[in-house]
Amino acid sequence: MTVESRSDANGPSGVHDPRRLAWAYLSKVVQGPCPALSRLVEEVGPQEAARAVRERDLSEVLGERTVARAHVDTAAEDLELVAGMGGRLVTPDDDEWPQWRLLGFGNLSRSRDEGPPLALWVLGSRPVAELTDRAISIVGTRAASGYGEHVTAEIAGDLAVDGWTIVSGAAFGVDGAAHRAALGVGGLTVAVLACGVDRAYPAGHARLLRQIAQNGAVVSEYAPGTTPAKHRFLARNRLVASLSDGVVVVEAGWRSGARNTVSWARKLGRPVMAVPGPVTSASSTGCNRMIREGEARLVANAGDVVEEAGPIGLRDGPEVVRDLDALSGDALLVYEALPAAGPRGVRELSELSGVAVEHVRAVLPLLEMEGFVGCDDTGWSRQR
Amino acid sequence: MTVESRSDANGPSGVHDPRRLAWAYLSKVVQGPCPALSRLVEEVGPQEAARAVRERDLSEVLGERTVARAHVDTAAEDLELVAGMGGRLVTPDDDEWPQWRLLGFGNLSRSRDEGPPLALWVLGSRPVAELTDRAISIVGTRAASGYGEHVTAEIAGDLAVDGWTIVSGAAFGVDGAAHRAALGVGGLTVAVLACGVDRAYPAGHARLLRQIAQNGAVVSEYAPGTTPAKHRFLARNRLVASLSDGVVVVEAGWRSGARNTVSWARKLGRPVMAVPGPVTSASSTGCNRMIREGEARLVANAGDVVEEAGPIGLRDGPEVVRDLDALSGDALLVYEALPAAGPRGVRELSELSGVAVEHVRAVLPLLEMEGFVGCDDTGWSRQR
Numbered sequence: 169m170t171v172e173s174r175s176d177a178n179g180p181s182g183v184h185d186p187r188r189l190a191w192a193y194l195s196k197v198v199q200g201p202c203p204a205l206s207r208l209v210e211e212v213g214p215q216e217a218a219r220a221v222r223e224r225d226l227s228e229v230l231g232e233r234t235v236a237r238a239h240v241d242t243a244a245e246d247l248e249l250v251a252g253m254g255g256r257l258v259t260p261d262d263d264e265w266p267q268w269r270l271l272g273f274g275n276l277s278r279s280r281d282e283g284p285p286l287a288l289w290v291l292g293s294r295p296v297a298e299l300t301d302r303a304i305s306i307v308g309t310r311a312a313s314g315y316g317e318h319v320t321a322e323i324a325g326d327l328a329v330d331g332w333t334i335v336s337g338a339a340f341g342v343d344g345a346a347h348r349a350a351l352g353v354g355g356l357t358v359a360v361l362a363c364g365v366d367r368a369y370p371a372g373h374a375r376l377l378r379q380i381a382q383n384g385a386v387v388s389e390y391a392p393g394t395t396p397a398k399h400r401f402l403a404r405n406r407l408v409a410s411l412s413d414g415v416v417v418v419e420a421g422w423r424s425g426a427r428n429t430v431s432w433a434r435k436l437g438r439p440v441m442a443v444p445g446p447v448t449s450a451s452s453t454g455c456n457r458m459i460r461e462g463e464a465r466l467v468a469n470a471g472d473v474v475e476e477a478g479p480i481g482l483r484d485g486p487e488v489v490r491d492l493d494a495l496s497g498d499a500l501l502v503y504e505a506l507p508a509a510g511p512r513g514v515r516e517l518s519e520l521s522g523v524a525v526e527h528v529r530a531v532l533p534l535l536e537m538e539g540f541v542g543c544d545d546t547g548w549s550r551q552r
Numbered sequence: 553m554t555v556e557s558r559s560d561a562n563g564p565s566g567v568h569d570p571r572r573l574a575w576a577y578l579s580k581v582v583q584g585p586c587p588a589l590s591r592l593v594e595e596v597g598p599q600e601a602a603r604a605v606r607e608r609d610l611s612e613v614l615g616e617r618t619v620a621r622a623h624v625d626t627a628a629e630d631l632e633l634v635a636g637m638g639g640r641l642v643t644p645d646d647d648e649w650p651q652w653r654l655l656g657f658g659n660l661s662r663s664r665d666e667g668p669p670l671a672l673w674v675l676g677s678r679p680v681a682e683l684t685d686r687a688i689s690i691v692g693t694r695a696a697s698g699y700g701e702h703v704t705a706e707i708a709g710d711l712a713v714d715g716w717t718i719v720s721g722a723a724f725g726v727d728g729a730a731h732r733a734a735l736g737v738g739g740l741t742v743a744v745l746a747c748g749v750d751r752a753y754p755a756g757h758a759r760l761l762r763q764i765a766q767n768g769a770v771v772s773e774y775a776p777g778t779t780p781a782k783h784r785f786l787a788r789n790r791l792v793a794s795l796s797d798g799v800v801v802v803e804a805g806w807r808s809g810a811r812n813t814v815s816w817a818r819k820l821g822r823p824v825m826a827v828p829g830p831v832t833s834a835s836s837t838g839c840n841r842m843i844r845e846g847e848a849r850l851v852a853n854a855g856d857v858v859e860e861a862g863p864i865g866l867r868d869g870p871e872v873v874r875d876l877d878a879l880s881g882d883a884l885l886v887y888e889a890l891p892a893a894g895p896r897g898v899r900e901l902s903e904l905s906g907v908a909v910e911h912v913r914a915v916l917p918l919l920e921m922e923g924f925v926g927c928d929d930t931g932w933s934r935q936r
Contacts, residue, residue, distance in 0.1 A: 315830055444828030444840055446699055447852035456828055459843060460850040466843045468831035 184244065190218035191259045192243035195287045196391035197221055197234050200403050203273075203283030204230045210526040214259070246392045254381070255291035255365060264295030267533045269411050273436070282435075285389035285407060289365045292385035299358055299385055303333040303412040304477055305433075307405075307426045308342025308419045313451045316419035319443055320345040321352075323416065326470030328355025333384065335360065335412045337404060338373055342418045342426075347380055357384040360407045362400035364392040387411075405429040406436070414439035414477035416467060420454030427454060430463060439476045441467040495540070498523045499531045503540055503550075511547030568628065574598035575643045576627035579671045580775035581605055581618050584787050587657075587667030588614045594910040598643070630776045633750055638765070639675035648679030651917045653795050657820070666819075669773035669791060673749045676769035683742055683769055687717040687796040688861060689817075691789075691810045692726025692803045697835045700803035703827050704729040705736075707800065710854030712739025717768065719744065719796045721788060722757055726802045726810075731764055741768040744791045746784035748776040771795075789813040790820070798823035798861035800851060804838030811838060814847060823860045825851040879924070882907045883915045887924055887934070895931030 191214045198205050208230065209217045220226055221234045222241075247257060258264055270284040290296055306324050308316060320342050324334045328350035336343040338359040350357035359380045361369060365388045368374035380386055389407065390400060405425065409415050409432035417440075420426040433440045442464035445452025458464035467473050495503055498521075505521035506512055514532070518525045532548055535541040542551045575598045582589050592614065593601045604610055605618045606625075631641060642648055654668040674680055690708050692700060704726050708718045712734035720727040722743035734741035743764045745753060749772045752758035764770055773791065774784060789809065793799050793816035801824075804810040817824045826848035829836025842848035851857050879887055882905075889905035890896055898916070902909045916932055919925040926935045 315832065319831055443831055444836075444843065444850070446830055447703055447827055448699065452828075453852075456850060456852050459828065460852070460856065466828070466840060466850075468837075468840050468844070472844065 184247075187214055187261065188247065188257060188259070189243045190214035191261075191287050192247050192257055192391065193218050193241050194221065195257070195289070195389070196240060196242060196246060197237045198286060199237070199390060199394060200400065201283040201285060201389070201406075202230075202233055204233065206283055206286055207526050209260075209286070210529065242391075242393075249366060249392050250289055250291070253291055253366065254293070255289065255386075257287055258290050258296055259287040264297045266297045266300050266411060268537055269297075269300050270530075273410070273530075282406075284410075287389065289388050289391065290385050291365045291381040291387075292383075294356070294385060296385060296387065299333050299356060300335070300411045301333075302331060303335050303358065304473060305335040305408050305412040305415040305429070305438075306342065306346035306418060307336055307408060307415065307429050308417050309421055309424050309426065309451055309454075310339050310341035310343075311421070311451060312341035312345065312419050313445075313449060315445060315449070316342055316451055317345045320418045321349040323418070323443070323467075323470050323473060324349035325353045325355075327473060328357070329353045330470065330474070331355075332474075333358055333412075335408055337362075337401075337408055337429075338369070338377060338380070338386075340370060340372065344373060344376060346418075347376060351379055351383055355383075358411065359384075359386045360404055360411065361386060361388040361396075362390070362404040363396040364388060364390050364394040366392040367395065369396050401425065402428055406432040409433040409438055410436050412438065412477075414441060414473065416473055417442045417455055417458065417464060419443070419445060419451040420458075421450055422453045422457070424454045427458070430458065434463070440464040441473060441476055443467060495535075498527045499535060502528055502531050503535055506541065506548065506550045508550060511544070511549040513547045517548065568631075571598055571645065572631065572641060572643070573627045574602035575645075575671050576631050576641055576775065577602050577625050578605065579641070579673070579773070580624060580626060580630060581621045582670060583621070583774060583778060584784065585667040585669060585773070585790075586614075586617055588617065590667055590670055591910050593644075593670070594913065626775075626777075633776050634673055634675070637675055637750065638677070639673065639749060639770075641671055642674050642680055643671040648681045650681045650684050650795060652921055653681075653684050657794070666790075668794075671773065673772050673775065674769050675749050675765040675771075676767075678740070678769060680769060680771065683717050683740060684719070684795045685717075686715060687719050687742065688857060689719040689792050689796040689799040689813070689822075690726065690730035690802060691720055691792060691799065691813050692801050693805055693808050693810065693835055693838075694723050694725035694727075695805070695835060696725035696729065696803050697829075697833060699829060699833070700726055700835055701729045704802045705733040707802070707827070707851075707854050707857060708733035709737045709739075711857060712741070713737045714854065714858070715739075716858075717742055717796075719792055721746075721785075721792055721813075722753070722761060722764070722770075724754060724756065728757060728760060730802075731760060735763055735767055739767075742795065743768075743770045744788055744795065745770060745772040745780075746774070746788040747780040748772060748774050748778040750776040751779065753780050785809060786812055790816040793817040793822055794820050796822065796861075798825060798857065800857055801826045801839055801842065801848065803827070803829060803835040804842075805834055806837045806841070808838045811842070814842065818847070824848040825857055825860055827851060879919075882911045883919055886912055886915050887919055890925065890932065890934045892934065895928070895933040897931045901932065 221238050273284040304327050324346040333356040334346050334350040335358045336346045347357045363369050365386050368377050405428045409429050415433040417426045430440050442455040442458045444466050459466045501521040501523050505517050514528050518528045541548050605622050657668040688711050708730040717740040718730050718734035719742045720730045731741045747753050749770050752761050789812045793813050799817040801810045814824050826839040826842045828850055843850045885905040885907050889901050898912050902912045925932050
């Protein structure tokens with residue numbers, strides 16, 4: 169294997185860019201999160217990774233994970249199909265890759281489903297990183313009550329007016345009400361799907377999905393043609409959680425999928441909020457329970473949500489305090505590996521800190537975001 | 553002043569027992585909590601305290617507090633009136649005095665309104681200590697919604713069936729629904745009034761109050777004839793909180809009196825619980841807010857309430873663990889003043905421990921309840 173230059177990413181970004189074709193091929197092959205493949209791509213680049221997959225030149229784990237579809241290469245057709253719908257494939261090569269939204273995955277176990285997305289298929293014209301810069305996820309039961317629909321509309325509408333992007337899963341009930349409320353006030357909204365972006369799921373939301381693409385984005389880590397499936401909904405929920413500053417559950421029954429999204433939010437360090445409801449309403453059982461157990465903070469309106477999600481939303485504001493004591497783990501090791509003055513490259517920092525390259529890559533944008541480090545053509549350096 | 557023998561309490565307990573007449577006189581004079589008077593009575597007994605009040609032989613604080621009504625002595629008439637209604641005056645002399653329910657006051661500041669009650673006027677045949685041994689207070693807005701009335705009835709009814717006494721303030725709305733639900737299932741209930749027990753307040757609850765007296769107790773620290781007043785409602789709320797194992801707020805608006813009861817419960821170390829409601833309902837604003845702010849734990853049913861209040865309810869059960877490390881402050885000093893074997897009297901313990909007599913009296917029942925000490929005719933001693 170040889171290491172590809174990352175500067176390939178600055179080449180042509182059209183449908184037939186070989187690097188992008190490689191990303192598209194890999195996305196189709198793994199169908200969902202695959203931390204091992206993400207690491208391989210980090211190490212050797214997407215083209216070399218694609219070659220290794222095609223030629224079965226892989227570790228056992230990665231071999232098993234890719235064997236079923238290694239022979240399927242519809243990359244060019246997939247890219248063309250999505251481009252025809254006004255969409256594109258967004259990868260870590262792109263400026264709009266929501267890098268810092270995916271940092272939390274570095275803390276998760278390395279199990280099959282807990283990794284960051286390899287790449288994102290996107291319908292919509294706005295950059296994903298920009299769309300998700302200040303975002304709140306609002307989720308809940310498909311069987312929303314009138315109360316649930318009403319409160320969802322109030323909270324989502326008020327947040328969208330206030331400039332927050334509303335992220336949800338495009339399902340019936342609370343999800344749909346959240347997207348619609350954002351659209352209704354001319355706000356931004358992102359739908360994350362558990363199938364290819366060429367599929368309208370649920371079919372009854374086909375028109376809604378078109379509107380979302382026009383006023384925000386429809387996003388999926390699954391290649392075009394992928395059908396929805398149980399495990400994909402669960403994986404999708406982790407993206408709903410990760411692409412926002414916090415998750416609000418408006419209504420959820422005892423065994424609602426929303427609790428899975430909440431579980432991801434907790435793993436990823438996102439604030440979890442829930443709207444209470446009558447203790448006599450089955451649709452509020454899950455929310456009331458999560459509040460009771462301390463899994464979610466009670467919120468009654470958009471103001472409460474902003475109060476909870478605010479500190480991250482305000483991260484670029486004047487109130488950010490640089491506190492070295494707040495650093496730990498890899499972030500602290502990487503920071504300390506930087507000299508007092510002068511830049512260092514990612515691989516150099518990996519060697520100096522003893523932190524794996526992919527982790528160094530993950531923590532640097534976080535450190536930058538918090539004002540500890542800066543980056544220019546020469547590399548990364550400490551900020552005063 | 554001379555120290556009266558406490559054995560007076562073993563004398564006649566009828567209307568014309570001079571010691572009881574003194575308690576009744578003092579209760580009428582101070583109209584509500586008066587820590588300074590409680591301390592004086594602890595020191596010199598009620599008769600000597602009554603003499604001192606009548607003859608203005610008092611400290612400045614106590615002089616001011618009692619001057620307005622020192623000349624009013626309706627003790628005999630008050631005792632006769634209440635006896636005629638099937639009631640009585642319960643004092644610290646009596647076995648039914650809910651001593652341990654009032655211990656929490658020892659931790660409060662010594663301000664005018666924060667003391668224990670001097671004595672309690674009671675209608676109803678059951679001993680107060682027994683009635684309040686396993687008790688839950690349920691309070692809330694007078695303007696309860698249908699939802700609030702329904703949930704109150706469910707929770708209070710289920711708790712009462714389970715053997716818990718329902719304590720409340722006999723007001724319209726949540727209070728009334730709580731009392732009624734307990735009566736409806738043949739359970740026990742206690743109404744604490746902000747006026748004399750001879751007054752039916754609110755008048756619309758006259759029949760309800762009679763039923764409560766027949767199936768539990770109507771209780772007040774105010775002598776007969778005392779009319780309800782703002783400050784008496786606030787003082788009454790502290791008794792509602794103290795006479796139970798925990799306070800449940802079912803519905804409360806933003807500025808509900810229930811929040812005052814909650815504030816007392818927190819000061820007195822009682823668990824505070826609140827039932828959530830629709831965020832669109834003004835009657836649930838206070839409850840939702842208290843849950844959000846961490847002032848109250850969300851409860852949805854009687855099971856949740858018992859889970860929260862249970863550890864105190866189970867205090868006599870087999871699960872009580874004696875842990876010396878749990879003792880602190882006066883309790884620890886008093887315990888350590890006891891010899892390994894053999895009894896000591898209260899004054900002796902006060903001298904040995906350096907803890908004031910009234911505090912020694914307050915902590916001993918607590919220590920007994922927790923199994924650290926025992927008491928017989930010869931005095932208090934350590935338990936193995």
